[in-house]
Amino acid sequence: GGGGGGGGGGGSSSGSSSSSQSSGSTSELPDFDLIDAVQFLQEQVSEDGSFGSSTLYTDWVAVAYGGAKVKGESKEALIKYLATQKPSELLTDNERRVLALLSLGQNPYSFGGVNYIDLILKDFDNKQFGEPNLVNDDIFAVISLFGAGYTIEDEIIKKDIEFILSEQKTNGSWEGSVDLTASAVQALYPFKDIEEVASAIELSRKYLKTSQKEDGGWGSVYTTSWVLQVEDLLDQEWTQNKKSGENYLALYQQGDGGVLTKKDKKDNRIWATSYAIPGVVGKSWLDIMEKVPKQTSTLVKAERSIDNEVATVVATAPNVNSAKVVRIAEASSSKKTEPVVPVENLKVELEADTSSINGEDLV
Numbered sequence: 001g002g003g004g005g006g007g008g009g010g011g012s013s014s015g016s017s018s019s020s021q022s023s024g025s026t027s028e029l030p031d032f033d034l035i036d037a038v039q040f041l042q043e044q045v046s047e048d049g050s051f052g053s054s055t056l057y058t059d060w061v062a063v064a065y066g067g068a069k070v071k072g073e074s075k076e077a078l079i080k081y082l083a084t085q086k087p088s089e090l091l092t093d094n095e096r097r098v099l100a101l102l103s104l105g106q107n108p109y110s111f112g113g114v115n116y117i118d119l120i121l122k123d124f125d126n127k128q129f130g131e132p133n134l135v136n137d138d139i140f141a142v143i144s145l146f147g148a149g150y151t152i153e154d155e156i157i158k159k160d161i162e163f164i165l166s167e168q169k170t171n172g173s174w175e176g177s178v179d180l181t182a183s184a185v186q187a188l189y190p191f192k193d194i195e196e197v198a199s200a201i202e203l204s205r206k207y208l209k210t211s212q213k214e215d216g217g218w219g220s221v222y223t224t225s226w227v228l229q230v231e232d233l234l235d236q237e238w239t240q241n242k243k244s245g246e247n248y249l250a251l252y253q254q255g256d257g258g259v260l261t262k263k264d265k266k267d268n269r270i271w272a273t274s275y276a277i278p279g280v281v282g283k284s285w286l287d288i289m290e291k292v293p294k295q296t297s298t299l300v301k302a303e304r305s306i307d308n309e310v311a312t313v314v315a316t317a318p319n320v321n322s323a324k325v326v327r328i329a330e331a332s333s334s335k336k337t338e339p340v341v342p343v344e345n346l347k348v349e350l351e352a353d354t355s356s357i358n359g360e361d362l363v
Contacts, residue, residue, distance in 0.1 A: 029244075032246050034068065036253070042074045044061075057270045061078065065103065068277050091119075098116050117148050121156070121299055148291075185233070186285055245279065
């Protein structure tokens with residue numbers, strides 16, 4: 001797979017045609033106009049606040065807005081539009097949505113009545129997220145969960161990082177893909193103090209550096225944009241023939257501020273421009289996201305409707321499988337016709353009968 005959470009590929013014309021610039025001084029190279037690019041996006045907004053023919057494009061505009069610190073009516077309309085959208089059944093769609101929401105300063109735990117973090121967590125199989133034969137869904141899971149307050153102290157993050165590291169190739173890439181490798185570096189970077197992670201990032205740095213082409217880019221405006229985000233994150237300045245990735249993107253920026261030619265599909269121009277803005281600004285997704293504190297997942301609560309007194313009893317009863325006792329307590333609490341057992345008596349009964357309780361009895 002290409003770049004996860006929305007893809008690293010795009011229109012065919014975004015490819016690697018070489019620069020028409022002369023090989024003279026760098027002053028002759030074009031500069032990317034950030035203000036024009038933002039204005040281009042703002043002019044593409046639909047009446048309902050969306051961009052393009054799919055929420056994919058709207059999500060990536062949200063990330064671009066976050067990177068460029070865009071404020072005003074189009075941002076507010078974009079937020080209102082996203083609040084009307086139902087979550088997807090696809091993991092990568094929901095990961096991209098979390099990235100978009102955090103870029104806009106919104107809370108993915110409770111946005112538009114949806115807990116997007118739980119939608120991501122439910123696709124974890126105790127080793128990795130989503131499809132076992134893909135790594136892009138794991139990369140964007142770590143990025144989105146990091147923005148939602150998860151750290152290396154969380155077992156789910158530890159295991160997924162182990163999986164991501166296990167998928168890295170000996171040349172430093174993931175799946176031989178530059179854009180996927182650029183996204184993987186962003187996922188791993190917060191955990192760079194771990195020796196294995198630091199080694200993986202260094203290997204990726206070399207791969208990305210040596211993958212730069214003579215025109216200063218990495219094969220497409222999409223891929224180049226993601227590499228520029230990593231370049232800044234790792235405090236690097238990569239050039240070929242005195243041409244930078246930003247010079248490469250500038251070659252594809254048109255007079256209206258948009259990226260790609262006016263013959264390209266509007267969707268692709270919105271997409272490419274949205275990718276380019278964070279790259280030119282020099283901000284990784286880690287920098288763009290406005291992090292929120294971690295919240296307890298409703299998945300681990302298991303719809304527990306037990307009152308505090310009984311929960312305390314369960315916790316204080318020795319040698320009892322708490323989770324199973326909770327199920328008993330929940331079942332008994334639904335029988336409204338039965339008399340309520342005083343908490344003190346219930347505690348004594350549990351303590352007295354623990355020797356006879358086994359797993360089979362409690363299932």
